[in-house]
Amino acid sequence: MSSSKEQRFLKSAMDEYGAKTSTEQVVQWLAWRNREVVVRVSPTRLSQMKDWALEESSGRIRHSSGKFFSIDGIRVDTNWGTRPAWAQPIINQPEIGFLGCITHEFNGVLHFLIQAKVEPGNVNCVQLSPTLQATKSNYTRVHHGKSPKFLEWFTDRSRSRVLLDQLQSEQGARFLHKRNRNIIIEVDAEIPDDLDFVWLTLGQIKRLMTFDNAVNMDLRTVVSGIPFGQEGLGRNPASFAEAMHASATETQNHFLPIDDIISWFTDQKTKFDLQITPCDLWAIEDWELSDECLRHKGDQFFRVIWVDVEISNREVTFWQQPLVEPVREGIIAFVVKRIQGVPHFLVQAKLECGNFDILEFAPTVQCITGSYANSLKVLPYLEYVLTAQADQIRYDTRQSEEGGRFYHEQNRNLVIEADEDFPVACPENYQWMTLNQLLMFARFNNYLNIQARSLLSTLRFV
Amino acid sequence: MSSSKEQRFLKSAMDEYGAKTSTEQVVQWLAWRNREVVVRVSPTRLSQMKDWALEESSGRIRHSSGKFFSIDGIRVDTNWGTRPAWAQPIINQPEIGFLGCITHEFNGVLHFLIQAKVEPGNVNCVQLSPTLQATKSNYTRVHHGKSPKFLEWFTDRSRSRVLLDQLQSEQGARFLHKRNRNIIIEVDAEIPDDLDFVWLTLGQIKRLMTFDNAVNMDLRTVVSGIPFGQEGLGRNPASFAEAMHASATETQNHFLPIDDIISWFTDQKTKFDLQITPCDLWAIEDWELSDECLRHKGDQFFRVIWVDVEISNREVTFWQQPLVEPVREGIIAFVVKRIQGVPHFLVQAKLECGNFDILEFAPTVQCITGSYANSLKVLPYLEYVLTAQADQIRYDTRQSEEGGRFYHEQNRNLVIEADEDFPVACPENYQWMTLNQLLMFARFNNYLNIQARSLLSTLRFV
Numbered sequence: 016m017s018s019s020k021e022q023r024f025l026k027s028a029m030d031e032y033g034a035k036t037s038t039e040q041v042v043q044w045l046a047w048r049n050r051e052v053v054v055r056v057s058p059t060r061l062s063q064m065k066d067w068a069l070e071e072s073s074g075r076i077r078h079s080s081g082k083f084f085s086i087d088g089i090r091v092d093t094n095w096g097t098r099p100a101w102a103q104p105i106i107n108q109p110e111i112g113f114l115g116c117i118t119h120e121f122n123g124v125l126h127f128l129i130q131a132k133v134e135p136g137n138v139n140c141v142q143l144s145p146t147l148q149a150t151k152s153n154y155t156r157v158h159h160g161k162s163p164k165f166l167e168w169f170t171d172r173s174r175s176r177v178l179l180d181q182l183q184s185e186q187g188a189r190f191l192h193k194r195n196r197n198i199i200i201e202v203d204a205e206i207p208d209d210l211d212f213v214w215l216t217l218g219q220i221k222r223l224m225t226f227d228n229a230v231n232m233d234l235r236t237v238v239s240g241i242p243f244g245q246e247g248l249g250r251n252p253a254s255f256a257e258a259m260h261a262s263a264t265e266t267q268n269h270f271l272p273i274d275d276i277i278s279w280f281t282d283q284k285t286k287f288d289l290q291i292t293p294c295d296l297w298a299i300e301d302w303e304l305s306d307e308c309l310r311h312k313g314d315q316f317f318r319v320i321w322v323d324v325e326i327s328n329r330e331v332t333f334w335q336q337p338l339v340e341p342v343r344e345g346i347i348a349f350v351v352k353r354i355q356g357v358p359h360f361l362v363q364a365k366l367e368c369g370n371f372d373i374l375e376f377a378p379t380v381q382c383i384t385g386s387y388a389n390s391l392k393v394l395p396y397l398e399y400v401l402t403a404q405a406d407q408i409r410y411d412t413r414q415s416e417e418g419g420r421f422y423h424e425q426n427r428n429l430v431i432e433a434d435e436d437f438p439v440a441c442p443e444n445y446q447w448m449t450l451n452q453l454l455m456f457a458r459f460n461n462y463l464n465i466q467a468r469s470l471l472s473t474l475r476f477v
Numbered sequence: 478m479s480s481s482k483e484q485r486f487l488k489s490a491m492d493e494y495g496a497k498t499s500t501e502q503v504v505q506w507l508a509w510r511n512r513e514v515v516v517r518v519s520p521t522r523l524s525q526m527k528d529w530a531l532e533e534s535s536g537r538i539r540h541s542s543g544k545f546f547s548i549d550g551i552r553v554d555t556n557w558g559t560r561p562a563w564a565q566p567i568i569n570q571p572e573i574g575f576l577g578c579i580t581h582e583f584n585g586v587l588h589f590l591i592q593a594k595v596e597p598g599n600v601n602c603v604q605l606s607p608t609l610q611a612t613k614s615n616y617t618r619v620h621h622g623k624s625p626k627f628l629e630w631f632t633d634r635s636r637s638r639v640l641l642d643q644l645q646s647e648q649g650a651r652f653l654h655k656r657n658r659n660i661i662i663e664v665d666a667e668i669p670d671d672l673d674f675v676w677l678t679l680g681q682i683k684r685l686m687t688f689d690n691a692v693n694m695d696l697r698t699v700v701s702g703i704p705f706g707q708e709g710l711g712r713n714p715a716s717f718a719e720a721m722h723a724s725a726t727e728t729q730n731h732f733l734p735i736d737d738i739i740s741w742f743t744d745q746k747t748k749f750d751l752q753i754t755p756c757d758l759w760a761i762e763d764w765e766l767s768d769e770c771l772r773h774k775g776d777q778f779f780r781v782i783w784v785d786v787e788i789s790n791r792e793v794t795f796w797q798q799p800l801v802e803p804v805r806e807g808i809i810a811f812v813v814k815r816i817q818g819v820p821h822f823l824v825q826a827k828l829e830c831g832n833f834d835i836l837e838f839a840p841t842v843q844c845i846t847g848s849y850a851n852s853l854k855v856l857p858y859l860e861y862v863l864t865a866q867a868d869q870i871r872y873d874t875r876q877s878e879e880g881g882r883f884y885h886e887q888n889r890n891l892v893i894e895a896d897e898d899f900p901v902a903c904p905e906n907y908q909w910m911t912l913n914q915l916l917m918f919a920r921f922n923n924y925l926n927i928q929a930r931s932l933l934s935t936l937r938f939v
Contacts, residue, residue: 111747180740182747196747198740277920278642278660285573285644285658371834372922458739459921460834 021244033124074295134418187367483706495586536757596880649829
């Protein structure tokens with residue numbers, strides 16, 4: 016039964032096979048949606064924000080309702096990495112939100128109901144996003160607005176079957192302990208057409224991820240955890256897409272059994288401490304809070320800015336909010352190498368201050384918050400990734416972070432296939448895993464970080 | 478390879494099969510160890526404690542070194558259960574300790590190196606415990622004492638093979654986010670005999686759990702996560718021990734597939750919030766802090782007492798520490814029912830304030846901190862468990878909590894086999910799972926709580 020679910024996902028992942036609408040048409044439709052909407056995001060002052068303010072008693076910037084999110088200060092103490100202690104601002108949004116896709120079978124192939132969604136921080140206006148993207152504030156209607164479209168399909172469980180339902184983490188360097196519920200449901204009923212929505216196969220979603228910034232972070236994370244079963248292609252596949260199929264479905268030929276990976280990760284978690292203490296935003300050394308923004312004095316990492324947002328579509332809406340703006344573009348990359356004939360991913364056990372459980376599995380290289388030009392000689396594998404030959408680069412696009420919180424943040428996403436000489440031996444905080452093993456960990460809470468999931472979501476099969 | 482490891486565990490679990498020492502001799506040896514030692518635990522005053530004091534600045538009781546543990550105050554806000562907010566004292570010990578067993582093959586059967594360990598809070602003096610039981614303060618030697626015996630076998634990984642290595646949680650109502658590393662290693666080298674240690678098969682450890690308070694909590698949790706593979710006995714086994722074997726190894730016939738259990742648990746975690754805020758110990762309403770103890774004004778839950786400990790064995794040692802003393806005995810019970818011919822456990826998704834991740838899998842009935850006589854009509858399944866017929870009771874003993882933190886705390890441990898009429902339908906925070914599924918979850922972090930693991934550890938096979 017569960018293998019048939021996985022086979023249906025695999026079938027849907029086969030590029031345009033059985034697609035209701037051609038990918039060409041979808042690209043045109045997305046361009047049209049982008050022309051239709053006008054998004055004006057302009058800087059404002061903290062003192063000009065109607066509902067947001069610095070709260071003296073708690074030392075944080077929060078909404079007058081106490082809902083949505085707040086910008087907090089934290090002190091971090093850790094024995095991981097080279098920096099034992101620092102303080103920084105962080106987004107605090109302790110609720111678990113919904114990132115949900117409705118699916119339905121057309122032409123015998125599972126299609127995903129995808130929304131063309133506007134977010135203030137998007138570099139373009141509109142990106143492809145899950146059917147439902149709702150914070151708890153949204154779906155409990157703190158904003159007194161309309162209930163999000165299609166919400167009832169997710170809350171009334173008698174109307175659908177669950178295909179996937181996982182708690183997954185958000186960016187640990189930017190969010191404190193934030194998680195979302197990533198859920199895919201299947202609906203038998205016909206859903207009426209809607210101007211803002213389109214039905215896509217998983218293969219089409221993956222194809223659209225080869226474009227810069229077309230598929231938003233939320234959709235990438237929802238589809239990242241989809242398992243593809245155990246009926247593989249066997250060893251020594253020819254093309255990279257076949258090799259990915261093999262890595263996703265292979266259960267025997269791996270570098271380490273999963274219990275040994277758990278043991279390695281237990282050892283890593285035992286070694287490292289992460290202690291978080293709240294502190295007042297204005298008390299963070301190295302950071303400056305002014306009416307214009309909250310910034311690092313050395314212009315590192317990110318700034319928190321206050322903005323007026325005006326979106327004109329069929330109707331006009333206006334609001335204000337803080338947004339996090341990165342100081343520079345980052346890079347995330349997986350190095351993949353065939354071991355025992357099956358592609359393995361070089362996974363890093365990485366500590367980020369907002370992590371729910373000390374460490375998570377991160378890509379081989381993750382360099383989001385700092386300048387990676389300065390890290391070239393220091394950061395393992397960064398130089399290898401940046402100097403990879405063209406014929407080793409299996410994936411290279413720019414992908415956006417979530418536009419509801421981050422302003423014009425995009426990072427370079429790379430998948431590099433390592434040559435035969437690439438050493439299997441690696442530093443103790445790295446480990447080789449098949450895609451099948453990574454997808455096993457994805458089913459349980461807080462193993463794969465959002466950057467690792469973002470890269471995995473882009474992998475295409477034959 | 479991994480199935481052979483599991484088969485070896487299964488073989489070792491078969492009662493006295495191949496045992497180096499008879500269980501009878503072990504019981505005598507344990508009685509002798511108990512006679513040999515004199516433990517004096519006497520109440521003292523907080524003001525008489527040399528290294529422990531109430532710290533004004535943090536509002537907690539801590540050791541002058543800042544290590545070991547502290548007694549903190551917390552405020553709890555949650556929408557789970559009937560009580561939306563309260564404050565209470567809690568043990569704060571953020572380090573990950575070692576609970577480790579060394580194993581070695583004798584007569585072709587895996588044996589565990591078990592320690593007869595004295596703890597001040599034990600109702601008897603000596604209980605069977607893992608080879609190594611060490612807090613981070615122990616193994617980094619904050620107490621300036623000797624390094625714990627056999628520690629080096631666990632820290633130098635080249636000397637052993639890892640058979641199991643998991644992070645597992647402690648009591649969520651008593652500890653804030655506490656976890657230990659539960660690890661089993663296999664050593665080929667001969668280990669010299671030691672007066673305080675004995676080699677036991679897993680079957681013997683399980684047999685000794687049919688005695689009251691013979692096997693300590695730490696040993697019960699280490700062996701609770703041991704997987705037994707997938708080569709089962711098939712359906713409709715005759716005896717309960719055979720049925721447990723079937724439930725531990727069955728991978729097809731279950732009430733719900735594991736992904737559906739994950740979805741149910743995701744849904745439960747999404748529904749419930751748990752917010753913990755530190756508060757000063759003296760500011761907890763309903764609790765009274767005096768020089769004698771920290772107690773609930775209505776004499777509910779537990780007291781924190783300050784004690785002088787003197788242990789006379791081959792040498793005399795003396796120290797002082799706080800201990801947590803329960804107000805009354807508790808009860809934990811699993812109801813087991815055959816569904817599709819395979820025994821399933823009725824598991825509760827339970828919130829406890831110190832939980833690392835909101836909810837954990839708990840036994841069908843868990844009533845540790847309150848008076849369960851008063852809960853008879855309120856708490857689901859409690860009345861069923863307490864009125865079970867003799868021929869339904871598969872396990873019924875008193876087992877101790879960890880004597881290093883808890884004073885004379887023992888709880889009644891029950892496993893009840895439900896009759897055919899027992900309804901499969903259950904409240905939405907309960908779910909039926911096979912032992913095989915529970916052991917799958919045990920491999921990942923923070924799914925099974927310590928009470929559930931304690932009960933699972935007692936299950937015996939044929």
